[in-house]
Amino acid sequence: MSETILDVQHLTHQFRLTKHTTIRAVDDVSFQLQRGEIFGLVGESGSGKSTVARCIMNLYRPAGGRIFYRGVNVCDPKQYRMHKNMLQTTRQMIFQDSTSSLNQRMTVADIIMEPMAINHIAPPGGSLRAEAERQLHDVGMDASYLNKYPPELSGGMRQRVAIARALSMEPDFIVADEPIASLDVSIQAQIINLFKHLQAEHGFTFLFIAHDLAVVKYLCDRVGVMCHGKLVEIAPAAELFAHPAHPYTKLLLSAVPIPDPRLERARVLQTFDPSDLQDTGEMREICRDHFARMPVEGVPH
Amino acid sequence: MAELLEVKNLSVSFETAQGEIQAVRDVSFSLKSGEVLAIIGESGCGKSVLCKSIMKLLCNKARIKSGSITVDGVDITRYRERDMQKLRGRLFSMVFQDPMTALNPTMTVGSQIAEAVRVHHPGMSRDAVYQRVIALMELVGIERPDERYGLYPYHFSGGMRQRSVMAIALASAPKILFADEPTTSLDVTIQAQILDLLRDIQRKLGTATILVSHDLGVVARIADRIAVMYAGKIVEIGTAEEIYYDPRHPYTWGLMMALPAYAKAGEPLYTIPGMPPNLLDPPKGDAFACRNAYALAIDYEEMPPMFKVSDTHYAATWLLDERAPKVTPPLRGGRNV
Secondary structure (H helix, E strand, O other): OOOEEEEEEEEEEEEEOOOOOEEEEEEEEEEEEEOOOEEEEEOOOOOOHHHHHHHHOOOOOOOEEEEEEOOEEOOOHHHHHHOHHHHHHHEEEEOOOHHHHOOOOOOHHHHHHHHHHHOOOOOOOOOHHHHHHHHHHHOOOOHHHOOOOHHHOOHHHHHHHHHHHHHOOOOOEEEEEOOOOOOOHHHHHHHHHHHHHHHHHHOOEEEEEEOOHHHHHHHOOEEEEEEOOEEEEEEEHHHHHHOOOOHHHHHHHHOOOOOOHHHHHHOOOOOOOHHHOOOOEEEEEEEOOEEEEEEOOOOOO | OOEEEEEEEEEEEEEEOOEEEEEEEEEEEEEEOOOEEEEEOOOOOOHHHHHHHHHOOOOOOEEEEEEEEEEOOEEOOOOOHHHHHHHEOOOEEEEOOOHHHHOOOOOOHHHHHHHHHHHHOOOOOHHHHHHHHHHHHHHOOOOOHHHHOOOOHHHOOHHHHHHHHHHHHHOOOOOEEEEEOOOOOOOHHHHHHHHHHHHHHHHHHOOEEEEEEOOHHHHOOOOOEEEEEEOOEEEEEEEHHHHHHOOOOHHHHHHHHOOHHHOOOOOOOOOOOOOOOOOOOOOOOOOOHHHOOOOOHHHHOOOOOOEEOOOOOEEOOHHHOOOOOOOOOOOOOOOOO
8 A cells, every 4th residue: 555645534614704604614524545645625616625725735724633644734833834845845736826926027937936935945947047947848848938027928837837836835735626618628627737747757745636537537547526515425436437326426427528419418416415514424435445425334325 | 590690791990009919700600599609729828709709799899890790680780889779688698617707896786687677678667677687597406586686696516606696587578588608617516507597597598509619528518509619710610519529620639538537447537739820920821730639731731621520510621622632530439438
């Protein structure tokens, strides 16, 4: 068995809406990531998948539960301070909207060089600029882009710059929060290929958050399905798509559009009532590595 | 059936400091009433500009260079804003991509729909307007409309907001509904619901729909006909079956193969090499030639005309010329998964 790089245990997070109402965005979520795997987290908007990512990256302080990254409990302020340097350099995040995640007033070169400069990393390519050029080349862009500003680039190019910035730290672990949702289909394919290629080359662990199941099926090794803040199913990608166990997973799979008019018109949407999701449930192993949320007794709900 | 909308050789350009951007180049198509036409293309291919130029919603930097737009037998190409105001609503309505920016956050959903109803039926009594709003909300599948009349857009989920926007668009009972990427910002589960709703409405009211999208996977559900646009031109047009099962243009092949559904396990996804051309100075010949693995010498010299494949299926590629070498398309009929 390979090494567990990330261990999320009973993660819970809630947002306060008003004085009296809080909303439980993440409710008792546990999963582990092995080193070098691509893990997909899927669910509708509002299912809490981005909140999980943000808790893992210390952007939110979770209300409950623990997150171990390489054995360090990142939620514990004392341990976080002790390992701050390691945590900040080996974990990187790529956001959905590249217009807001890249500073419009910095050139592409400055954007890619910034994390290295902040963390005082001696660039393997000699100068920071040479290293930025190498990173840019790795994501399929040439040196002529170094002096451009983000608004001059197309959406796909901006997302490549964001990936180059994350990779400039040679991270062990990357979280990508819907990195291709705002891109055209043909550009999506380019970015997915790029992820696959870079992951094979660098061997980083990859948490990929998406709502497009066709992409997840193609890219990910294992997939977790979230619904209303709860993790309802977790399985290897091929197994999940072949034998979905939870009704919500079935609904999500039935919603994937098929590029074929006859099949697509015959496709029937499955239904799932989220109120069926009871608070008391536990993850049970259906077959090897395939877990689904079941009530304490009986069938999946 | 008579043609409801006929666009002939339409060219639209924007005047900018750098020069003239040819956003729509020589586009012709027609739309019958009660038909769903999907316009597919990458961002920047001119699909939104085409819709907006038909509705005359373009900014004053844009100019219709040539061509004609005929609606219901009336040529509206030279219509001014005052004439268009009478037509919009009665003839066209539009649903935009992002329902949050299309709705006014400070007005209740019901009053926003009521506003649209009053604009198009000025003499209507208050009670009749209310009844019409409730009927519209029911039509677009908003359950318990009386309770939700007084709610604000932020109370609604993305799918419910898009339904409200559609109710506003349908308030005037338009003959043509433009939907510009209506499902792009929505979840997959909601996406299918909204597409089904568009089809239901089109069946119930007989509204013709022009659906703009960048994803060939999405439109298979409801499109009767599909037009593929590239660099301001329609490169292939045909019925949904013809486009999905017998595509002829290399760009259509590329768009389809880029879908993960077509990917073979373990192989990288197909991508179309290169970038779309700059429309400030479109290349001579076929704009797609430099990205096309099947390009012929003539593609770099001369623009291909629309070759006829069948009565409904046309494609602009020299591969269909009788002198061209025979090429086997990389995909044949349906998915290969």
